Structures are given as C-alpha cells and as structure tokens.
Amino acid sequence: MMSVKPYAQAEGSKKEQVTAMFNRIAPKYDFLNHLLSMGIDKLWRRRVVRIVARKKAPVVLDVATGTGDLAIALAGIHPKPTAVYGADISAGMLARAAQKVSKRGLQHTIVLKEADSEALPFTDRFFDAVTVAFGVRNFGDLHQGLCEMNRVLKPGGSLVVLEFSRPHIFPFKQLYGCYFAHVLPWWGGLISKDKEAYDYLPASVLHFPEGKAFEEALVQAGFEVEKSRRQTLGIATIYVAHRPLQ
Numbered sequence: 001m002m003s004v005k006p007y008a009q010a011e012g013s014k015k016e017q018v019t020a021m022f023n024r025i026a027p028k029y030d031f032l033n034h035l036l037s038m039g040i041d042k043l044w045r046r047r048v049v050r051i052v053a054r055k056k057a058p059v060v061l062d063v064a065t066g067t068g069d070l071a072i073a074l075a076g077i078h079p080k081p082t083a084v085y086g087a088d089i090s091a092g093m094l095a096r097a098a099q100k101v102s103k104r105g106l107q108h109t110i111v112l113k114e115a116d117s118e119a120l121p122f123t124d125r126f127f128d129a130v131t132v133a134f135g136v137r138n139f140g141d142l143h144q145g146l147c148e149m150n151r152v153l154k155p156g157g158s159l160v161v162l163e164f165s166r167p168h169i170f171p172f173k174q175l176y177g178c179y180f181a182h183v184l185p186w187w188g189g190l191i192s193k194d195k196e197a198y199d200y201l202p203a204s205v206l207h208f209p210e211g212k213a214f215e216e217a218l219v220q221a222g223f224e225v226e227k228s229r230r231q232t233l234g235i236a237t238i239y240v241a242h243r244p245l246q
C-alpha cells in the first residue's frame, strides 16, 4: 500500500509533515473531531475502553494519544489502572492533553510523553495493554511502529487498535465516500485553516490497509490477532491482538 504525506508538494518526510500538521491543527482538533464525526468517535473510544477493562491491565500505554481523550477514558476504568502513559510525537497535541489531564486532577495517573511510536522510550515488556486510536495510519513506518508496541508489551499483553476503514455496503459506501472526500475536507479546511490536513485524512484512509490486510501487518509484527470488529457500517474498525506468551 502506498503511504501518503499531508503536504505532497512540500519538503520533509511523512513523519516530519505529520508532526507539523498536528502541531498546527492541535487547537482545533477536538472541536473538529467531534463535529465531523458527529460524536461517533466518542462511542468507538468507549468500546476500546470496555475491551481494555475486560483485560484487567494495570499499566496501559496509549500510543499517538493526541489530546488525550482515550488516555483519560482509560484512567476511568474500575479498578483504576496504576498508570496510564500517553505518548505522542506532537508537542502541540500533548499540550492540549496536559491541560485536560490537570483539569480532571489525573496528573498522578496519566503520564504524558513526547515520543515517536517507532522508537518508544520504554523498556521491553513494560505494559499490560497498549492502545492506539487513529494513530497507526499516520506512522512513518507502520511495521516499525507495530514492532515497537509488541516490544513494550508483556507476553500475553493486549493491543487494541481503532482506525478508520472503508464502508463496503451500497448505498452507504457512496454517500459516506462523498461526505468523507468532499464535505469533510471543506469544513475541516475552513475551520482549521489547513485544507491540506483535511485532504490528507481521506487520502490516508484510502491508502491504508484495512481488515485482513491490517491483521496481516499485525501478524508480521509478532502479534496474534484475536478479533476485528467493523464499527458503524465499516467507517472504523477495532482490532484486538496480543503478544504471544512465548
């Protein structure tokens, strides 16, 4: 699958461009996210949290945590995790996350770290569970990012990935395709003042492996896939996998 960069005509690697893009859109990210998804993104994150809750994981890492919504939701699991780490490459996104974490008094549970998913600053076998929501599609090197998540998981530890996918059912496929390719970039560009960032969103989803192809990428990185569940007619998919015991 071809990897797309946010600013096709500009200099810099995909990773550099993605970091710059998220730093730029960070102040508007939450507002636009909930508006353009009509709030469905919150429902999907809640499902990820329920899966992690069933795994009874005391130490959790949320990769590409962005403005921290998933890390904050994970900190609310009962019994409470001992620690939730949130790692992200964008300082701008993490600054928003830090504000939200301290507003909720969660600074003793949530540890935010500026870090690249392809070189995570954690020792091997440290985490009981790793999550990543709408992050893997943005990695410069998907295989390396998945291998890193595998490395920092304890054997038997779980990975839960939430990522956009493509609806297959007529006529929803066509209607959603039109919204995603035309309406969403127009609104996103207008509000964020970064049209290319919201052109990149549908382009990156179109060129990203979904379903069996993503499961294959997980296996290549050393995971055993437990299940994939398409969400809301296939707009997104939740993948659950674990690091094998041996």
Ligand SMILES: C[S@@+](CC[C@H](N)C(=O)[O-])C[C@H]1O[C@@H](n2cnc3c(N)ncnc32)[C@H](O)[C@@H]1O
Residues within 6 Å of the ligand: 015, 018, 019, 022, 033, 063, 064, 065, 066, 067, 068, 069, 070, 087, 088, 089, 090, 093, 115, 116, 117, 118, 132, 133, 134, 135, 138, 139, 140
């Ligand atoms: C679409 S946002 C998702 C944020 C958050 N997980 C959510 O659900 O709202 C993607 C995030 O991935 C981060 N990201 C992209 N590439 C990364 C990398 N190589 N390492 C760490 N974070 C990365 C971006 O900075 C951005 O915050």
